[in-house]
Amino acid sequence: MYVLSVFLLITGLRPAFATGSEPSKQTSVQPAQDQISPVVPLDIRMFTLKDCFELALKRSETLAIRKEEIESAEAEILKASGQVLGDVDFLITDFRQDAPRTGSSASSGIERASTAYDRRERKLVISQPLFQGFKSFAALTAAGSLKKQRKAEWKRAEELLFIDVAQAFYDVLYRQRDVETIEAILKSYEERIEELNERERIGRSRPGEVATATSRMQIAKSKLARANGALVVSEYILEFLTGMPVYFSQMQDRAPPESAPKLEIFLESAEKRSDVEAAKQAVKTARSGVIDVQSGFWPEITLDSNVYHKREGFQKDIDWDILFKINIPLSRGGENLGNLKQAVSTWKKTKYSYVLSKRQANLEIKQAYQNWHASREEFEALRKAVETSQKNFDFQKEDYARSLVSNLDVLEALEELYNTKRQANEIYYEMKKDYWQLVVAAGVLRELI
Numbered sequence: 001m002y003v004l005s006v007f008l009l010i011t012g013l014r015p016a017f018a019t020g021s022e023p024s025k026q027t028s029v030q031p032a033q034d035q036i037s038p039v040v041p042l043d044i045r046m047f048t049l050k051d052c053f054e055l056a057l058k059r060s061e062t063l064a065i066r067k068e069e070i071e072s073a074e075a076e077i078l079k080a081s082g083q084v085l086g087d088v089d090f091l092i093t094d095f096r097q098d099a100p101r102t103g104s105s106a107s108s109g110i111e112r113a114s115t116a117y118d119r120r121e122r123k124l125v126i127s128q129p130l131f132q133g134f135k136s137f138a139a140l141t142a143a144g145s146l147k148k149q150r151k152a153e154w155k156r157a158e159e160l161l162f163i164d165v166a167q168a169f170y171d172v173l174y175r176q177r178d179v180e181t182i183e184a185i186l187k188s189y190e191e192r193i194e195e196l197n198e199r200e201r202i203g204r205s206r207p208g209e210v211a212t213a214t215s216r217m218q219i220a221k222s223k224l225a226r227a228n229g230a231l232v233v234s235e236y237i238l239e240f241l242t243g244m245p246v247y248f249s250q251m252q253d254r255a256p257p258e259s260a261p262k263l264e265i266f267l268e269s270a271e272k273r274s275d276v277e278a279a280k281q282a283v284k285t286a287r288s289g290v291i292d293v294q295s296g297f298w299p300e301i302t303l304d305s306n307v308y309h310k311r312e313g314f315q316k317d318i319d320w321d322i323l324f325k326i327n328i329p330l331s332r333g334g335e336n337l338g339n340l341k342q343a344v345s346t347w348k349k350t351k352y353s354y355v356l357s358k359r360q361a362n363l364e365i366k367q368a369y370q371n372w373h374a375s376r377e378e379f380e381a382l383r384k385a386v387e388t389s390q391k392n393f394d395f396q397k398e399d400y401a402r403s404l405v406s407n408l409d410v411l412e413a414l415e416e417l418y419n420t421k422r423q424a425n426e427i428y429y430e431m432k433k434d435y436w437q438l439v440v441a442a443g444v445l446r447e448l449i
Contacts, residue, residue, distance in 0.1 A: 048252050049169050050449050052242050056165045059243035063161065066154040073147035079139075086128035095119040124307040135295035142288030145281045152278035159274060159440045161241075162449070166436045168238040169251070174429040175231035176248040178422060182224040185418045189217035192414070196407065209407040216411055253432075263369050266442045270361040273443030279350070279357040286347040293343040296336040299328040361441070368441040372434040379431050382424035389417040 047055075057063060096118050129136070193213045199205035239245045270276065304323040311318065329336070396413040399405040439448050 046252050047246050047250050049166060052169055052246060053162050053165045055242035056161055060161055063157055066157045070150045070154060073150045076143040076146060089125045091123050091125050093121045119312050122310040126305040128303045130303055131301040132295055135292055138288040138291035142285045145284035149278045149281035152274045155274040159445050162445055163440055165241050166433060168241055170429045170432050171234040172238055172248055175234045177425045179227045179231055181418060181422050181425060182220060182227055185220045188414055189213060213411060266365050266369060267362055269442045269444055270365055273361050276357045276361050279354040283350045283354050286350040290343045290347050293339045299326055301326050364441040368438040372438050375427060375431040375434045379427045382427055385420050386424050389420045393417045
């Protein structure tokens with residue numbers, strides 16, 4: 001895991017892809033604006049993905065519930081320690097009984113004490129278990145492993161929360177870039193329509209060409225309305241997770257690494273993933289449950305002691321006593337055997353779950369690795385496609401000026417250019433999501449965020 005963390009941390013960053021720029025004859029590839037700190041007033045706070053995640057940690061009710069489960073596990077440790085330490089009580093009694101019948105008289109001090117109307121007693125009662133068939137040991141072990149299990153589950157809940165935050169964070173960035181791209185399309189259509197109107201006035205273009213361009217511009221406006229709505233929804237989701245509004249102008253991000261280590265390096269960290277660790281601790285807890293049930297077949301040895309502070313009657317001069325007890329279980333009607341079979345079955349199920357969790361972790365790492373690898377290759381292909389589409393659009397405009405192609409050819413080239421840009425923009429942010437999916441799948445989030 002250490003090698004993996006160091007590799008990803010030192011991997012170089014590269015500029016992202018601009019999807020909202022106008023068609024240009026010089027170039028179509030520029031650094032994405034979210035890779036550069038926006039120019040904003042100094043009193044506006046900027047938020048990175050890590051900042052949003054930390055806000056979500058404070059806001060999440062799910063994590064608060066997980067934390068309370070850890071507190072509950074700590075309480076189980078205290079309860080288990082009580083079985084080892086025994087009980088100490090201070091007991092005060094005031095015994096009253098009916099007076100003897102008339103005519104009867106006690107012939108000795110013992111009889112007089114036993115028939116006394118009122119007897120009071122104060123004593124310190126100590127009960128110390130000496131042997132319970134390893135029940136106390138099992139209880140302490142189970143409580144300890146349960147606490148570790150709850151902590152691992154809490155950590156996994158944090159990682160899953162991070163995935164939700166990353167999805168919302170990059171959705172806002174993607175939706176904003178998509179809006180900017182569509183706005184650039186509209187600007188290009190307006191310029192195109194203005195040019196066609198000029199050509200129509202001098203008789204070089206037909207009215208139908210203007211109508212065609214206008215129709216396509218209206219379609220682009222409908223897409224812009226939908227994109228703006230999707231952007232607002234994405235901002236709502238991010239606000240729900242963080243507990244405060246975070247807008248595009250406040251967001252800062254970094255590019256994912258250009259290259260990745262081999263899959264085997266990620267797979268090495270699967271055993272240490274938090275949910276796998278939780279399943280491992282669950283096996284230990286279930287094993288302690290078997291030991292606890294087995295203790296029902298063992299004898300129990302207990303030492304009880306009374307230290308008297310006040311005593312009346314013929315025993316008033318006796319200050320203490322001790323009772324040594326051995327309880328040997330002979331028959332419980334099959335109850336102990338049934339409990340044992342049930343505990344063993346539970347233990348086996350947790351072992352199967354542990355093995356399954358490791359296999360699922362390996363599968364998720366492989367899937368996330370391939371998804372990231374595929375999205376990186378897809379983005380590179382689309383980036384080159386944008387460059388080619390830009391050149392095609394420039395050529396079509398030049399050919400149209402020389403009456404070598406129709407206006408429809410120019411519009412189709414323009415639409416192809418921006419559709420490719422929108423697709424490249426979408427895949428770029430999918431690539432970022434896939435990167436963090438891989439990090440979480442490998443269980444190395446805290447090392448890399």
